[in-house]
């Protein structure tokens with residue numbers, strides 16, 4: 001097991017390579033009530049915690065983004081009220097990023113914050129969504145617009161969950177691992193080398209190393225900048241164009257798939273502005289393709305994607321803001337590039 005600490009004032013451990021049921025039994029000890037959230041389609045895999053002294057209430061949620069709604073949250077608040085859920089009780093979230101985002105926000109909003117524990121079960125959840133304290137739900141006006149910063153008590157990463165994950169979701173999570181490599185940790189890029197998806201997946205030791213390294217990157221970055229000034233912004237590498245695609249395809253592509261295309265877009269832009277060497281752009285294309293991730297997006301007009309990019313959270317006024325990588329592990333803010341340069345980069349990934 002390895003333990004990585006996240007945060008400065010209110011820090012918490014991310015325990016990697018643990019047995020999730022054993023750790024949960026330790027954490028629920030002394031609690032009167034435990035509210036356990038998970039996706040309905042995962043119900044057969046959820047530990048019952050029948051040995052716990054606490055009263056355990058099970059909350060099956062609709063799958064994926066369907067869970068992250070005010071409608072579902074209202075039901076949970078009603079239950080918290082009726083059950084007399086107090087600050088000494090515990091919320092446990094077992095699932096992908098959608099479940100941890102939702103349950104974390106339920107915990108943040110009840111009594112101005114009750115304790116919660118994250119048990120991520122997807123690659124994206126392990127290396128990204130469960131780390132950093134961002135919780136939230138979607139609004140009719142966009143994804144993750146309603147939310148709060150509310151750190152979990154602990155994050156428990158049990159890689160056994162990955163066995164049942166689809167190749168597509170495994171790869172989508174790896175896109176965030178590759179991102180962590182390009183922005184911060186060359187060791188990730190070296191460790192992946194020219195391996196393909198099944199070679200990475202079939203190596204438990206490599207999978208574990210990549211998770212540990214990516215968690216360390218996110219932990220170090222968010223610990224230096226909890227509420228998102230520039231340091232934390234580097235985690236959004238590839239996300240500005242990625243979010244534009246995500247909105248355009250109405251979430252039919254996974255978040256990580258959109259980030260993969262977004263990283264190639266920004267690398268093309270950086271190359272055209274003389275910020276990146278061609279070899280590094282080629283490496284982006286090669287490593288992402290080997291991992292079965294998309295690096296092109298078909299069929300949408302520049303005007304639509306440009307408009308989508310302008311509503312990105314990093315945009316200030318009308319000025320588009322990007323994170324560019326100049327060398328592996330070195331980033332630079334790129335503010336207000338011309339529309340001509342942006343359009344040229346779009347043509348490289350969307351033609």
Ligand SMILES: NC(=O)c1ccc[n+]([C@@H]2O[C@H](COP(=O)([O-])OP(=O)(O)OC[C@H]3O[C@@H](n4cnc5c(N)ncnc54)[C@H](O)[C@@H]3O)[C@@H](O)[C@H]2O)c1
Pocket residue numbers: 039041042063064065068095096097098099101121122123124125128129130131132133134135143144161162163164165166169172255
């Ligand atoms: N809070 C953050 O900082 C942060 C960061 C990144 C992403 N997110 C959020 O995370 C969500 C995406 O997370 P995700 O990629 O994990 O998707 P997800 O939670 O939608 O899960 C993807 C699918 O995998 C299934 N699944 C989960 N665990 C499984 C397992 N072990 N075996 C088989 N199937 C399993 C789920 O039921 C779902 O159908 C988005 O809502 C995104 O906004 C949050």
